[in-house]
Amino acid sequence: MENKKIAIVTGAVKGIGNSITVRLIKDNYFVVMVDVDQSNGELFESENVGKCKFILGNISNKEDVKSIFKYVQNNYNRVDLLVNNAGIIRDNMIWNMSEEDFDDVIEINLKGTWMMCKEAALLMKIQNKGRIVNITSRAWLGNKGQSNYSASKAGVVGLTRVLALELGKYNVCVNAIAPGLIDTPLTKGLREDVLEQLVNAQPTKSIGKPEDIANAVAFLGSYDTNFITGQTIYVDGGKSIGSNL
Numbered sequence: 001m002e003n004k005k006i007a008i009v010t011g012a013v014k015g016i017g018n019s020i021t022v023r024l025i026k027d028n029y030f031v032v033m034v035d036v037d038q039s040n041g042e043l044f045e046s047e048n049v050g051k052c053k054f055i056l057g058n059i060s061n062k063e064d065v066k067s068i069f070k071y072v073q074n075n076y077n078r079v080d081l082l083v084n085n086a087g088i089i090r091d092n093m094i095w096n097m098s099e100e101d102f103d104d105v106i107e108i109n110l111k112g113t114w115m116m117c118k119e120a121a122l123l124m125k126i127q128n129k130g131r132i133v134n135i136t137s138r139a140w141l142g143n144k145g146q147s148n149y150s151a152s153k154a155g156v157v158g159l160t161r162v163l164a165l166e167l168g169k170y171n172v173c174v175n176a177i178a179p180g181l182i183d184t185p186l187t188k189g190l191r192e193d194v195l196e197q198l199v200n201a202q203p204t205k206s207i208g209k210p211e212d213i214a215n216a217v218a219f220l221g222s223y224d225t226n227f228i229t230g231q232t233i234y235v236d237g238g239k240s241i242g243s244n245l
């Protein structure tokens with residue numbers, strides 16, 4: 001373990017998070033995978049012995065978050081990179097959205113990310129070194145039917161900017177990645193006609209791959225970059241530039 005960097009990735013079992021995990025393992029990180037999906041997490045760990053450790057944990061549960069960091073501290077005594085990727089959607093127009101769907105999305109996407117950042121900040125401040133990469137979404141700019149999700153992801157952008165200010169002097173860079181439309185189990189849940197419309201609205205007329213996000217995480221998480229902090233990098237096929245319909 002001495003010759004490996006330690007990364008924590010949340011939502012590491014499926015979709016973008018799993019792609020990030022695979023990429024970081026390739027880049028000689030030992031990855032602590034946090035997820036609520038136990039069976040697939042344990043399966044991945046058993047197929048990648050010595051390269052990762054799966055921890056069953058809900059990032060919106062304070063006790064889980066504390067015990068994740070306690071485990072990391074006790075076993076590895078450091079964390080080089082935290083990737084806050086876990087997130088959910090519960091879409092609806094505001095007049096049809098339940099308060100529960102609003103609360104769940106904010107609790108996981110924003111408060112869960114904040115709790116993970118808080119524990120990482122405590123540790124990284126002491127070690128005087130660290131990287132945090134938060135996965136937000138292009139949707140923070142606004143998407144109909146996503147008042148809960150857009151608000152949560154806008155919160156993650158704000159959180160990223162503040163932590164860059166607070167942790168800068170401790171050699172900790174904090175950045176966000178804003179994915180656009182990416183081919184994952186989350187987007188596979190969309191209706192076919194809706195997906196087609198979304199792809200058509202892309203300047204590239206294509207859907208991104210989880211690896212596109214993993215590549216950006218590998219760059220921002222590395223120690224080659226010491227002077228990029230507080231930024232939100234769009235990996236969205238140009239969608240953030242404006243409408244292309």
Ligand SMILES: NC(=O)c1ccc[n+]([C@@H]2O[C@H](COP(=O)([O-])OP(=O)(O)OC[C@H]3O[C@@H](n4cnc5c(N)ncnc54)[C@H](O)[C@@H]3O)[C@@H](O)[C@H]2O)c1
Nearest residue numbers: 011014015016035036058059085086087137179182184186
């Ligand atoms: N797929 C896209 O098009 C897209 C676009 C923009 C942003 N994003 C963001 O990227 C991230 C990953 O998205 P994805 O498409 O891979 O999603 P996904 O649903 O395919 O995977 C999310 C993973 O997070 C885990 N998870 C969910 N809630 C959790 C919790 N409370 N604690 C721990 N783990 C939890 C799930 O079990 C799953 O393994 C999310 O933050 C999402 O908002 C995705």
